[in-house]
Amino acid sequence: MGIDLTVLDVLTIMEARGARLVAGSNGTSRLVHYFDMIEHPDVKPWIRKGILFITTGYVFRNDKEALLELIHNLHLKEAAALAIKTRFFDDFPQEAIDYAEKLDFPLIFLDNSTSFIDITYPIMEALMNTKNEKEDGQERNMLNNQLFFDLMVPRYDNWKEMEYRINALHWPLPPVYVAAIRIDSGHAEKLAAGEQMAQICKMIHKQMRMKDLHAVVILKNNEWVCIFSELEEPLRSVELFTEIKKRIEEWIKAVVHIGISMKIADYRNIPDAYTDVQDAISIGKSPKINQYVTDIETVRFEQVMMHMGKVSFSQRYVSDNLARLEQYDLDNNSNLLETLEALIRNMGRRKSAAAQLYLHRNTMAYRIKKIEQLTRADLSNGDDLMRLGFALRLKDYL
Numbered sequence: 001m002g003i004d005l006t007v008l009d010v011l012t013i014m015e016a017r018g019a020r021l022v023a024g025s026n027g028t029s030r031l032v033h034y035f036d037m038i039e040h041p042d043v044k045p046w047i048r049k050g051i052l053f054i055t056t057g058y059v060f061r062n063d064k065e066a067l068l069e070l071i072h073n074l075h076l077k078e079a080a081a082l083a084i085k086t087r088f089f090d091d092f093p094q095e096a097i098d099y100a101e102k103l104d105f106p107l108i109f110l111d112n113s114t115s116f117i118d119i120t121y122p123i124m125e126a127l128m129n130t131k132n133e134k135e136d137g138q139e140r141n142m143l144n145n146q147l148f149f150d151l152m153v154p155r156y157d158n159w160k161e162m163e164y165r166i167n168a169l170h171w172p173l174p175p176v177y178v179a180a181i182r183i184d185s186g187h188a189e190k191l192a193a194g195e196q197m198a199q200i201c202k203m204i205h206k207q208m209r210m211k212d213l214h215a216v217v218i219l220k221n222n223e224w225v226c227i228f229s230e231l232e233e234p235l236r237s238v239e240l241f242t243e244i245k246k247r248i249e250e251w252i253k254a255v256v257h258i259g260i261s262m263k264i265a266d267y268r269n270i271p272d273a274y275t276d277v278q279d280a281i282s283i284g285k286s287p288k289i290n291q292y293v294t295d296i297e298t299v300r301f302e303q304v305m306m307h308m309g310k311v312s313f314s315q316r317y318v319s320d321n322l323a324r325l326e327q328y329d330l331d332n333n334s335n336l337l338e339t340l341e342a343l344i345r346n347m348g349r350r351k352s353a354a355a356q357l358y359l360h361r362n363t364m365a366y367r368i369k370k371i372e373q374l375t376r377a378d379l380s381n382g383d384d385l386m387r388l389g390f391a392l393r394l395k396d397y398l
Contacts (some may be wrong), residue, residue, distance in 0.1 A: 002055040005032045007081045007106045008048045010052060013122045018111025019083065023100035030106065032080040035123055037116070041066055046076040054083045054110070054120065061088040067096045071105060081106035083119075140220065142170055148218045148225065151270040159268070166267055172214040178273040179241055181282055182223040183254050200248055207244050225274070230263060232254075241293045248380040257281045260295045279303045288396060302397070309397030319398060320367065321391035324374040336374070339367045343379060344389040 008028040011021055021028070033050030039057045053074065055318070060067040074082055082100075086092045086109055100107040110119065111341035149155070149166050156162045201217045201224060208215035208228055215228035237260050245256045259280030276296040283302045284294035296303060308314045325336050339357065348353040354364035368379050377384040 005126055005267065006030065007032060007052070007125065008195060010081070011106075011125055012128060014083065014108060014110070014119060016116055017114045019108050019114075019119070022107050022109050023097045024104050024106035027081075027104040027106045028077075030080045032123075035120065035127070037120070042071055043070065044077075047079055049078040049095055050080050051352070052080045052083065052123070054116065055085070056088065057084045057086060058088045061085075064093045064095060067093060068099055071096060071100050071103070071107070071299055072353070075103045075105045079105075082109060083108040084109050085110045085112050089114040140169065141198075144171075144216055145218050145220070147171075148220075148270070151267055152274060154268070154271065154275065162267070169216070171216050171227065171267075174267060175230050175263045175265045176227050176267075177230070177237060177263055178270065179226045179228070179237070179258060180223050180274070180277040180281060181241070181244065181248070181256060183248070183260050184222065184254065196252065197224075200251065203247060203251075204244060207240070207247070211240055213240075225277075227270075236296055238293050245293060256292065257284055258293045259284065260293070262297050276303075279306060282306065286396065305393055306397040309394055314394055315398055317393050318395045321375060321388055322395060325371065328370075328374055336367055336371050339364070340371055340388060341392055343368070344385060344392060348379065348382070348385050 006028065007030045010032050011019070011028060031050050032052050034048060035052040035054060036046060038046070038053050038055045039059055041063075043053065053149055060070065072084065082105070084107070092109075097107060108309045111167060141164075147169060149160075197219055199221050204224060204226060205219050208226070213228050215226055218225040218227075231338070241258045241260060245258055248254075259277035261276040261280075264270070264273045278301065280294040280296040280303075283289050283296075283306060284291045286302070289299065289302065319370055322337070325340065328334060329336055335357075337358075339353070342353040342356050343350065346356065350364055350368065351361070353360055357364075359367075371377070375388060377388055379385060
């Protein structure tokens with residue numbers, strides 16, 4: 001039995017007391033949050049999502065339509081299941097069984113000889129146990145989130161005290177990696193309302209355990225932050241998180257981006273690691289990289305360029321070197337910037353660049369001459385090529 005009690009869990013309890021499922025086997029994964037006894041023909045005011053209703057069936061014994069309406073209303077309000085005794089029915093309506101089956105709504109026949117106390121007490125006990133487990137889990141999540149926040153700020157005077165908190169919450173021992181799994185914020189709000197974010201946390205934990213990895217997962221706005229123990233092969237983390245991405249996207253039908261940090265030897269490096277994973281996600285989204293799971297170790301150069309691009313001096317550098325080319329292309333509907341990029345990609349080899357662009361050598365020569373006029377550079381000179389190449393790379397991260 002997991003943290004959430006399902007109809008299948010309840011059915012297991014009931015089957016030991018003579019109950020049997022007669023319809024809705026596809027709905028047995030529904031969650032059971034409450035249970036109640038009903039002996040009244042109009043139960044609509046008491047129906048809640050996740051409620052299991054138990055009844056003798058007496059008030060429905062001669063009213064097939066009322067029974068069908070009950071099943072309809074329970075399904076409509078996302079109740080968990082209906083458990084009913086049949087001793088008051090001369091012949092339980094087959095239409096009710098068929099309708100429950102059509103709706104995938106669990107319908108359970110109780111043993112007429114079993115007392116309600118023998119059925120309800122173990123269900124109540126199971127609900128209380130799951131409630132306590134949930135509360136323990138919620139408290140642990142709150143403590144994990146607070147510890148992560150305190151490490152990020154950082155908010156501590158005594159590192160020994162922080163180490164005690166880390167060990168008390170059973171975080172993985174360093175060295176560790178950090179990963180951020182992010183969905184778009186609009187979809188995250190919908191997920192939070194449906195409590196799916198917490199369920200995805202559990203799925204991530206499960207995937208980590210399957211790989212024998214010790215991990216803690218922090219739920220943070222529109223992302224999950226995962227701190228996990230060292231892998232035997234570093235590149236395996238990309239494979240692992242690609243699988244996690246696939247599972248999340250199948251579940252919520254939204255695009256997921258994931259960034260993975262380098263290994264850190266000390267939890268005091270959490271702020272740097274978190275910066276790395278945010279940068280990895282941003283770089284992965286860039287058109288030239290275009291990938292959904294990005295290990296920062298593989299894009300360190302791009303990370304440097306991205307941070308340099310935020311400096312006003314770098315912006316002036318790009319403008320000084322490329323602005324005239326961009327304006328000329330705009331005014332003349334030409335492709336000088338594209339030509340320069342091809343030349344630099346081909347290490348200054350004009351013939352190779354021309355072939356890549358499907359240009360005649362005379363056209364290539366004309367373009368190069370025009371680029372040299374506008375940039376005041378000599379494209380036969382390695383230093384000038386490197387200067388313009390650096391400006392082009394930096395331009396992608398402005």
